[in-house]
Amino acid sequence: KAGVTQTPRYLIKTRGQQVTLSCSPISGHRSVSWYQQTPGQGLQFLFEYFSETQRNKGNFPGRFSGRQFSNSRSEMNVSTLELGDSALYLCASSLGAPEKLFFGSGTQLSVL
Amino acid sequence: DQQVKQNSPSLSVQEGRISILNCDYTNSMFDYFLWYKKYPAEGPTFLISISSIKDKNEDGRFTVFLNKSAKHLSLHIVPSQPGDSAVYFCAAPHSGAGSYQLTFGKGTKLSVIP
Numbered sequence: 001k002a003g004v005t006q007t008p009r010y011l012i013k014t015r016g017q018q019v020t021l022s023c024s025p026i027s028g029h030r031s032v033s034w035y036q037q038t039p040g041q042g043l044q045f046l047f048e049y050f051s052e053t054q055r056n057k058g059n060f061p062g063r064f065s066g067r068q069f070s071n072s073r074s075e076m077n078v079s080t081l082e083l084g085d086s087a088l089y090l091c092a093s094s095l096g097a098p099e100k101l102f103f104g105s106g107t108q109l110s111v112l
Numbered sequence: 113d114q115q116v117k118q119n120s121p122s123l124s125v126q127e128g129r130i131s132i133l134n135c136d137y138t139n140s141m142f143d144y145f146l147w148y149k150k151y152p153a154e155g156p157t158f159l160i161s162i163s164s165i166k167d168k169n170e171d172g173r174f175t176v177f178l179n180k181s182a183k184h185l186s187l188h189i190v191p192s193q194p195g196d197s198a199v200y201f202c203a204a205p206h207s208g209a210g211s212y213q214l215t216f217g218k219g220t221k222l223s224v225i226p
Contacts, residue, residue, distance in 0.1 A: 004155070033213065042218035043156070043201065056213050090155055100146075101214065103155030 002027065004104035006091050012110045018079040021107045025072050025093030032074040033101065034066060037088040046089075049074055081111045115139045116204055118217035126225050131189040133220045135202030138183065142204040146214070147176060147187050150199045159200070160187070192224045 005024040013019050025032050034046040045058035049068035066076040072093075078085055088108050092101035117136045125131045135145070143164040148156035162169040162176045162185065169176050175188045189196055202217040 035214075035216075043203075043214075043216040045213040045215070048213060058213065092155070100158045100161075103148075103157070105153065105155050 004091055004093050004102050006089075006104035006107050008107060009105065010108045010110075012112060013081050014112050015081055015083060017081050018077060019081060019109060020075055020077050021089055021091075021109075023074045023076075023091030023093075023104060025074070025091075026102055029093035029095055029102070030072055031094045032068055032072060033092045033094075034074070034076050035090045035092065035103075036060075037090060037106070038086075043090065046076065078109075083111050085109065086111045114217075115142075116202055116215050116217040118200075118202055118220050120220050121218070122221045122223070124223045124225060125192045127194055128191045131187075131192045131196065131222055131224070133187040133189075133200050133202075133222065135185045135187075135217055136183055137185075137204060139204070139206070139215075140183070142206065144205055145176070145178065145185055146203045146205070147174075148201045148203060148216075150201065150219070156201060189222075192222075194224045194226050197222055197224045 007022045031050045033048040035043045037043045047054055047066050048056040052068045063079045068074045088106045090103050090106045092103045094101045115138050146161040147159040149159045150156040160171050160174050160176050162178050167178050178185045199219045199221045201219045203214040205212045205214050
């Protein structure tokens with residue numbers, strides 16, 4: 001069974017640009033969550049989607065958005081990039097239960 | 113306000129000895145806790161969990177202890193192996209709007225020295 005796949009693995013952008021990250025969950029998983037990992041803040045919850053609906057959102061500015069498609073694949077978008085957006089962005093899928101999220105390897109975003 | 117705290121950023125242990133990783137929480141509504149392990153360039157993977165109705169859960173070399181009155185949990189790894197070298201995150205799920213989100217600690221980097 002294939003795991004959670006995130007693309008691309010690495011991205012370099014400049015301030016002011018926008019970026020789109022992609023996540024394909026484990027087959028059959030309808031819940032997809034996104035987390036941001038930075039050295040200073042650890043892992044922080046961005047948002048969670050289930051059946052194309054955003055059910056929960058973390059404390060991030062509106063520049064961070066996401067969506068989920070009918071095949072459960074998800075994308076997140078960050079507009080007007082800032083230096084502080086440099087981070088590892090992790091996607092996780094689950095069957096809906098709170099435990100045992102399955103994480104992808106992440107997208108490392110560097111904003112210059 | 114950090115609701116899940118891991119106050120030790122790093123820990124070094126000799127191979128074969130016990131590793132003890134600590135985690136404190138402030139939200140008394142948390143009733144379930146998980147530990148995740150993360151290697152560089154990989155996503156975190158689930159390791160072990162514990163419900164608040166228990167004070168101990170064991171899985172092979174890994175045991176998690178929960179002290180509800182102190183709002184403290186710890187992960188014990190015995191015996192420690194070099195392959196255990198990774199960053200360990202303590203996490204607690206809480207629900208909202210029909211979904212769950214995990215609140216993570218900042219992690220403890222464990223180095224097991226051969």
